[in-house]
Amino acid sequence: MTHKLLLLVCCIFLLAGTAAAETVPCDSDGDGTLTASELATAILDSLDARFMGGTVEVPSSDDLRDAAFVYEHWDGRALTITDSSGRETTLSRPLRKIAVFNSDTIEMMRSIGVESDRVVGVSKYTLEDPTYFPEYRGKANLGSTWAPDYEQAAAVRPDAVFLYATISQSSCDEIEETLSSIDPGIRFFRFDSYRPTAYADEVRTMGALLGKEEGAERFLAFHGSVMDTVAGRIASIPADERVSVYLENWDDYKSAGNGSGYDEKIGLAGGRNIFADTAVEYPAVDPEAVISRNPDVIVKIVGAGELVFGGYGDDDPAPFEEVTRAIEDRPVWDRIDAVRDGRVHVIHSDVIGGPEYFIGVAYMAKWFYPDLFPDLDPRAVHQQYLSEFQRLDYDLEEHGAFVYPV
Amino acid sequence: MMTDFGRQEYARLTEKRALFIAALILILAALVGVAVTLGSANLPVADSYLAILAGLFPEAVDLPDRMVESNAVGIVWGWRLHRVLFAIVAGFGLAIAGTVMQGVLRNPLASPFTLGIASAASCGASVAIILGAGFLSGYLVIGNAFLFAMLAAGAIYGMARLKGMGSETMILAGIALMYLFSAVTSFLQYLGTSEKVQEVVFWMFGSLDKSSWPKLGLVTVVVVAVVPLLLWRAWDLNALAEGDETAKSLGVPVERSMAGFMLAASLVTAVIICFTGTIGFIGLVAPHITRMVIGADHRTLIPASGLVGAVILLGADCLARTVIPGAIIPVGIMTAFLGIPFFVYLFMRRRDA
Numbered sequence A: 001m002t003h004k005l006l007l008l009v010c011c012i013f014l015l016a017g018t019a020a021a022e023t024v025p026c027d028s029d030g031d032g033t034l035t036a037s038e039l040a041t042a043i044l045d046s047l048d049a050r051f052m053g054g055t056v057e058v059p060s061s062d063d064l065r066d067a068a069f070v071y072e073h074w075d076g077r078a079l080t081i082t083d084s085s086g087r088e089t090t091l092s093r094p095l096r097k098i099a100v101f102n103s104d105t106i107e108m109m110r111s112i113g114v115e116s117d118r119v120v121g122v123s124k125y126t127l128e129d130p131t132y133f134p135e136y137r138g139k140a141n142l143g144s145t146w147a148p149d150y151e152q153a154a155a156v157r158p159d160a161v162f163l164y165a166t167i168s169q170s171s172c173d174e175i176e177e178t179l180s181s182i183d184p185g186i187r188f189f190r191f192d193s194y195r196p197t198a199y200a201d202e203v204r205t206m207g208a209l210l211g212k213e214e215g216a217e218r219f220l221a222f223h224g225s226v227m228d229t230v231a232g233r234i235a236s237i238p239a240d241e242r243v244s245v246y247l248e249n250w251d252d253y254k255s256a257g258n259g260s261g262y263d264e265k266i267g268l269a270g271g272r273n274i275f276a277d278t279a280v281e282y283p284a285v286d287p288e289a290v291i292s293r294n295p296d297v298i299v300k301i302v303g304a305g306e307l308v309f310g311g312y313g314d315d316d317p318a319p320f321e322e323v324t325r326a327i328e329d330r331p332v333w334d335r336i337d338a339v340r341d342g343r344v345h346v347i348h349s350d351v352i353g354g355p356e357y358f359i360g361v362a363y364m365a366k367w368f369y370p371d372l373f374p375d376l377d378p379r380a381v382h383q384q385y386l387s388e389f390q391r392l393d394y395d396l397e398e399h400g401a402f403v404y405p406v
Numbered sequence B: 001m002m003t004d005f006g007r008q009e010y011a012r013l014t015e016k017r018a019l020f021i022a023a024l025i026l027i028l029a030a031l032v033g034v035a036v037t038l039g040s041a042n043l044p045v046a047d048s049y050l051a052i053l054a055g056l057f058p059e060a061v062d063l064p065d066r067m068v069e070s071n072a073v074g075i076v077w078g079w080r081l082h083r084v085l086f087a088i089v090a091g092f093g094l095a096i097a098g099t100v101m102q103g104v105l106r107n108p109l110a111s112p113f114t115l116g117i118a119s120a121a122s123c124g125a126s127v128a129i130i131l132g133a134g135f136l137s138g139y140l141v142i143g144n145a146f147l148f149a150m151l152a153a154g155a156i157y158g159m160a161r162l163k164g165m166g167s168e169t170m171i172l173a174g175i176a177l178m179y180l181f182s183a184v185t186s187f188l189q190y191l192g193t194s195e196k197v198q199e200v201v202f203w204m205f206g207s208l209d210k211s212s213w214p215k216l217g218l219v220t221v222v223v224v225a226v227v228p229l230l231l232w233r234a235w236d237l238n239a240l241a242e243g244d245e246t247a248k249s250l251g252v253p254v255e256r257s258m259a260g261f262m263l264a265a266s267l268v269t270a271v272i273i274c275f276t277g278t279i280g281f282i283g284l285v286a287p288h289i290t291r292m293v294i295g296a297d298h299r300t301l302i303p304a305s306g307l308v309g310a311v312i313l314l315g316a317d318c319l320a321r322t323v324i325p326g327a328i329i330p331v332g333i334m335t336a337f338l339g340i341p342f343f344v345y346l347f348m349r350r351r352d353a
Helices: A002-016 A036-051 A061-074 A103-111 A150-155 A169-182 A196-210 A213-234 A261-268 A287-293 A318-328 A357-368 A378-389 B004-035 B045-056 B065-070 B072-105 B117-131 B140-163 B167-191 B194-205 B213-232 B234-241 B244-249 B254-276 B281-294 B298-322 B331-352
Strands: A079-082 A088-091 A098-100 A119-122 A160-163 A187-190 A244-248 A297-302 A344-348
Touching: A036 A061, A079 A196, A088 A187, A098 A103, A103 A119, A103 A196, A103 A378, A150 A169, A150 B072, A160 A169, A169 A187, A169 B072, A169 B194, A196 A213, A196 A261, A196 A357, A213 A261, A213 A357, A213 A378, A244 A261, A244 A287, A261 A357, A297 A318, A297 A357, A318 A344, A344 A357, A357 A378, B004 B072, B004 B281, B004 B298, B045 B065, B045 B072, B065 B072, B072 B167, B072 B213, B072 B234, B072 B254, B072 B281, B072 B298, B117 B140, B117 B167, B117 B194, B117 B254, B140 B167, B140 B254, B167 B194, B194 B331, B213 B234, B213 B254, B213 B298, B234 B244, B234 B254, B234 B298, B244 B254, B281 B298, B281 B331, B298 B331
Parallel strands: A098 A119, A098 A160, A160 A187, A244 A297, A297 A344
Antiparallel strands: A079 A088
């Protein structure tokens, strides 16, 4: 047993030697700000040393590269970033080797133009979706938040690890604790990258963090134009005239209660969730309750559970139609207005669950109020998102199945 | 009075026990040697050992550049080593807890699972994960799991002491508690979002992923404190195994020592599974395997089944980390895959004889 104690003590000593506070590279006067002349001197000195046989002590090429980034993107000063968990981190160098446990964050990073070579490891879910994340094929597999592969994560020597902010909190805390005991130099950042209320802020923060401010603004302009159009036009509808909506996920009769993500998205699209009074986030509801609450529109989500079809990797729309028929054929459901008026819609979780939620909101807004949105083309929004922001060679005319009826 | 034959027989048994324990220690040492070299970081075998030395004697070892580059010392010391040691301590602790429970209750089915302790821990963890409620801020999951496990043990125990319950009734009460806590867990899962439910499910698989040096220290302290106590009272367990009347006539205070043993076993179990999730299976199987080989004398049964538990858990963890490259199968699943066939094999063989 003394042996184990000895190991313990040694380990504590081992961990004690964490790095001291860093300073901005090439900040030769040490005032915390890298000025144009400091950077110029550093560059000239190193050119001199390399080509003219100069003998002044010069910064390494890594230092020089990092200094140029800090000067260009952060005004020559260390940057303090507040992530979605409220934690502040100060960086004096750019992040070049990032391990990302959250697929939604990978997508958000791509939206603002972060190059895939700055990512050294991704979650197994990112790797399992080569149609959507082709450029991440072959990256180190970090496992999942619930079953992380610590050795792999440490072996790729990341300078930063991105984790979820509000879901799987205890698992993510656990990952932070373990990884920093392996390598105390790793910085951690928390982003959800799928929650509508936080999405725009997260995009902006990510832009500043990774030096993609312009990409972030360009994406936010696009995203904002969709969300603002919808919000602006539904604002005029009084609460009691809003379309009532029954939302069902991939499990039959499993709806969305108060405060759930889907409840929020129905609200964003101008609908009134008929089960918004349920405190359980994802309640299993009584079919009779749906009949008696008589929704104007039914929205069914597919793409998970037993209804795995559609999305980016599957072009066949037939199962969507089957699902619609099955809902219409439920006993006595022909009395529901939504069924009688042919307003049963099926949507794939890819365009409503994650960072593409705004596409789903556009679809739903158009379903709820077709007269208000004659000019809104959700599919064109989707295509623009894929081509311009995800930089994917993917044609929605030919591939994928996301909604029914189209 | 012992006959010569009996004496010989006993000497042979003693020898067999010593051999068995020695063999287990050798196997365990070999497993440790293998385990520290396994992992998805793909460090060369020599680097793993050198990293251990470098951690112990930072001055004496001159690290080659490739090891600085791969952070071999960080990986081995920050991750592998405490995990390996944790597997040993946890396997040891769970196995002796199971041995003691089976001995006290004179029932081969007694284990942290059947007594509701494991499902109480799962229930506590679910409360923390899904409702975000708990008693030990910062360590909600661990704190709740421990507290609920002790609560279950206390409940069984309170009933037993107050009402003078026999061992069968105690087991029945345990099974009832298990169903109650499982129902609460299911209800919480019904309330929770799919992410949280998944987190609960992963917690319940039982895994060594959550090990760390401080946790290892804590578990070691508890196990090290409890084992000598149990060994010291091992005769009482032998007497209890013969029945309450026999034990009483031999001067064993039956109710009090049952209470003590159950408390010790529950404490060890709770302190381990609150960190690992439910790896209850070892507590059931290790004592059986050991008893089949060296008999039911608790003086040797306790340490030997502890070693068997350590070997099973460490072996299972080695496999769990290597069977699917790049993925770690939760060790709770792996122990069952590994232990049950072996257990059944031992059973069948004994029946044949």
